[in-house]
Every structure is written in structure tokens, then in C-alpha cells.
Amino acid sequence: MDGVSGREGPVFNPATGRQMRSVPLAAEADVESAIESARAAAAEWSRFSSAARSKLLFRFRNAVEENAAALASLVTEEHGKVMSDAHGEISRGLECIEYACNVGDLLSGSFSNQAASGVDVHSVRRPLGVVAGITPFNFPVMVPLWMIPNAVACGNAFILKPSEKAPSAALLLADLFYQAGFPDGVLNVVHGDRQAVGHLLEHPSIDAVSFVGSTPVARQIHRTASSHGKRVQALGGAKNHMIVLPDADIDLAADAAVSAGFGSAGQRCMAVSVVVAVGSSADRLVEAIAVRTGKISIGEGTAPDSEMGPLITLEHRDRVASYIGAAESDGARVVLDGRVASLPKDGFFLGCTLLDDVKPDMSVYVDEVFGPVLSVVRVDTYDDALALLRASPYGNGVALFTRDGGAARNFTDEVEVGMVGINVPIPVPVAHHSFGGWKDSLFGDTHMYGPEGIRFYTRGQVVTTRWLSPKSSSVDLGFPSGD
Numbered sequence: 001m002d003g004v005s006g007r008e009g010p011v012f013n014p015a016t017g018r019q020m021r022s023v024p025l026a027a028e029a030d031v032e033s034a035i036e037s038a039r040a041a042a043a044e045w046s047r048f049s050s051a052a053r054s055k056l057l058f059r060f061r062n063a064v065e066e067n068a069a070a071l072a073s074l075v076t077e078e079h080g081k082v083m084s085d086a087h088g089e090i091s092r093g094l095e096c097i098e099y100a101c102n103v104g105d106l107l108s109g110s111f112s113n114q115a116a117s118g119v120d121v122h123s124v125r126r127p128l129g130v131v132a133g134i135t136p137f138n139f140p141v142m143v144p145l146w147m148i149p150n151a152v153a154c155g156n157a158f159i160l161k162p163s164e165k166a167p168s169a170a171l172l173l174a175d176l177f178y179q180a181g182f183p184d185g186v187l188n189v190v191h192g193d194r195q196a197v198g199h200l201l202e203h204p205s206i207d208a209v210s211f212v213g214s215t216p217v218a219r220q221i222h223r224t225a226s227s228h229g230k231r232v233q234a235l236g237g238a239k240n241h242m243i244v245l246p247d248a249d250i251d252l253a254a255d256a257a258v259s260a261g262f263g264s265a266g267q268r269c270m271a272v273s274v275v276v277a278v279g280s281s282a283d284r285l286v287e288a289i290a291v292r293t294g295k296i297s298i299g300e301g302t303a304p305d306s307e308m309g310p311l312i313t314l315e316h317r318d319r320v321a322s323y324i325g326a327a328e329s330d331g332a333r334v335v336l337d338g339r340v341a342s343l344p345k346d347g348f349f350l351g352c353t354l355l356d357d358v359k360p361d362m363s364v365y366v367d368e369v370f371g372p373v374l375s376v377v378r379v380d381t382y383d384d385a386l387a388l389l390r391a392s393p394y395g396n397g398v399a400l401f402t403r404d405g406g407a408a409r410n411f412t413d414e415v416e417v418g419m420v421g422i423n424v425p426i427p428v429p430v431a432h433h434s435f436g437g438w439k440d441s442l443f444g445d446t447h448m449y450g451p452e453g454i455r456f457y458t459r460g461q462v463v464t465t466r467w468l469s470p471k472s473s474s475v476d477l478g479f480p481s482g483d
């Protein structure tokens, strides 16, 4: 329904640069109605059997799959990513629903028979109540599906506050959710900006907050929601490195750097932003990356031959471009310059940029650029590469390319990063492992989806029970003696 605030935000098609629609930005009263709706649903929903919840999740999974084309169109229209990327995020979201369908098993507790004489102990996990999820623009379907299936599978009601820059897919997801047969109020969508978020973070009826977005906002969300007594997981930004050792398969590494650096125009939290070329790998690698990058076809996400679309807003496009200028003035070598690429005339497009000889004190190295800019840092040794990673405040994803199993094994032991790929550039865990970075890429201690998601959306309860067995009972229960 329309909100009462009267405030609206523009929603653009980044491929044309034109505003397509407006999104209402919720006022406090709108957030309040969503919270009331969720609160009213939570108690009854928590009493649904796990078998019933599972059945509804199966139906929701099928509805999302059947409507994948419509969801992908909305994602491409509002985000700009190419259709194959939009379908890719839906597939990853489906995996998360599939994981949650197994809720009966995921919530099975443990039982200790005869822990003391006549005493049994069992552990169960109970829902929290009402959970809020605040999500970024760059995965309008997948990130909400990191949260919603597990949260509702555990018996919670959920309030989603999607990004105001790409809001429409969330509404279609909610439609599909209710078409699957979930009771009213179990999922609620509130459109809005920081004002709506502020109210969610402080409201006493919200029990937990899942957030995914940039580091400064994640830090603030964690601090505010925690200070209001809520359980919080806040996933932040990233600066992912890909380290290429001299023995690596250079073609494989170059393919990986190009797809992980420029896929979705670099607007992924697991995008590779920095390639660290160790020793003699550098010249061969930069050349191989340049050749491949030059062939990327840039255009509207809906065009079948497009491999990379535009950036999300004009301001963001200009901000990303400014990093290229700054790097050039600071002495980096501009191998390919996205600012002068041949691009569609309208829309928020920027070509692919490859920078060589980037140094760790340059702003393009320090900041999360979140665009199609790949920086190459040259170092002499593996230890130098490791030192770079250690100095980074981020710890989301990292990749190592090598043919040396021993080096790879040491690397996974030594690196302080939450998700590590060995000859895999974007090591996003499958749905039965959890997703999360370290350091400034995550505030709170629980990773998202998978087993840690189930743990986050539940609290433990231990029940200690004493029933005297017939044998030791002094009461005559009528059992035959001698058994």
C-alpha cells in the first residue's frame, strides 16, 4: 500500500538514464504498520509445524523458479546488470530457499537420555519473533533470499527494507511468497531510506537485524541496533584481492580476473578489485588481462550480446571515473581507460579500466571503488602479497592462483579473510556453508545463510525433565514385575 509520508525517491533505468518510476519512502507510521503486521503474525507462525513450513517453502521455491524471467527483468531494468547475471543471482537465491526447505532437519535438537537418574535433557532452537532485513542495491533478489527463507523457516516473521535504488523485485518476491500460501504478515516489505531504517533499529518489537551494505553503514547499523538490545549481523563492503603466483596458469588467472573484476560492472561485494601479480607473473598477466578486457561488449543488460551493463547512478559513475583520474595523477599506468571507451550515449555507462603499477597508498587501492576498475599491484614475493592483505582493513573474499598445493594450503592458514578461493576468483559459498567476511567486512559474529543463518534466527533452549521410570517408581503403575 502507499505510505503516509508523501516522500518519494526516483528509480532509474541505469541503461537509459531515465527515471522509470518513484518509490515511496516510508515514514515512521508506515514502519509501525509493518511491525504490527509482523508482530501479529509471529506468534501463530511460530506454532506451524516444521513440515508445514517446509511445504510452503517448497511452493515458494517453485514460484520463484517459474517467475525467474520476470524477476530477472526487474533486476536488469533497475540495476542494469546483464540478464545472465540477473539469472545467476536468482539461481543463488533459489539455493538458499532449497536449504531452508530442510527446516525439520535443520532445527532438530539434541537429546541426552538419563543424564542423571530419571532425568533427560533436550536442546531445541526457538524463533526470535520479528526480524528486519536491510539490503543493498546490487543483488535485489539474492540478498533478500539470503535472509527470508531461513528466518521464516525458523518460525520468525520478517520485515524487508530493500534498497530504494532497485526496489521492485522485492515486491514481486513478496507476491510469490503469498501465492505460495504463507499466512498474512509473515513477510512484510517496507520501502524507504535511512529514516525507515532508523525506526526499525530502535523499535522494541524488532528482535534481530540482518544488514548487507557498505562498511560505514554496516558499522553504524551494528552499533545502533546493538545499543537497542537487538541481535545484529551487519555485512559490509570489501576490497578483494586476487594473488597470482609465478607458477599459476596465466590464461586461467586472466579469465578469472576479467570475469570477477568486470562482471556486473564491478558492483559485487565479491568482485576482484586488485590483482596482486607476484614476481615474473606480472607482464604476462597484465597483457592477458588487457587482451580479454578489450573484447568485453558493453551495453544495455537486455541486449543478448551485452556482457557488461551500466553503473547504478550517474553520481556513482562519476565517482568511479574520478578514481581513474586520481590514479593516473598519482603515477599508475592506465593500460585501458574506461572513460574514453566507445559506449552507449545515454545511461550511466563507464568502460572497463585496467591500471598497472598501482601502489597501496593510492585512493584507487585504499577505497572500495565498486565499479569496472581493475588495479594491478606488482610485488616481488608471496610474503609481500600476504603483507598487503594483512594491512587491508577488509576481509571479505580473496583468491590465490597457483599450481602449488603447499603454497595454497599455507595461504588458507595465513590469510585473514572470511572466504578464500584457490583457483576460484569469487568464492561465494554454496547455501549449506555460510557467507561472511572478517575485519571491516562484517560487524557482529554470525555469518549469513547456511548453518550460521539458522543459528542467528533462533535462540537455544535446554529442557531438563525428570520422570521416574516405572521400575524405580514407588507408585504401582500396573506394569508386570520382572521386566
Ligand code: NAD
Residues within 6 Å of the ligand: 134, 135, 136, 137, 138, 139, 143, 161, 162, 163, 164, 192, 193, 194, 195, 197, 198, 212, 213, 214, 215, 217, 218, 235, 236, 237, 238, 268, 269, 368, 370, 396, 437, 441
Ligand atoms: P548502502 O550501505 O548504501 O545501502 C544498503 C542499505 O542501507 C540500503 O537499503 C539503504 O537504503 C540503507 N542505508 C543507506 N544509508 C543508510 C544510513 N545512513 N542509515 C541507515 N540505512 C542506510 O549500500 P549499497 O550502495 O546499496 O550497496 C553497495 C555496498 O554493499 C557495497 O559497499 C558492497 O560491498 C556492499 N555489499 C556487501 C555484501 C556482503 O555480503 N558483504 C553484499 C552485497 C553488497
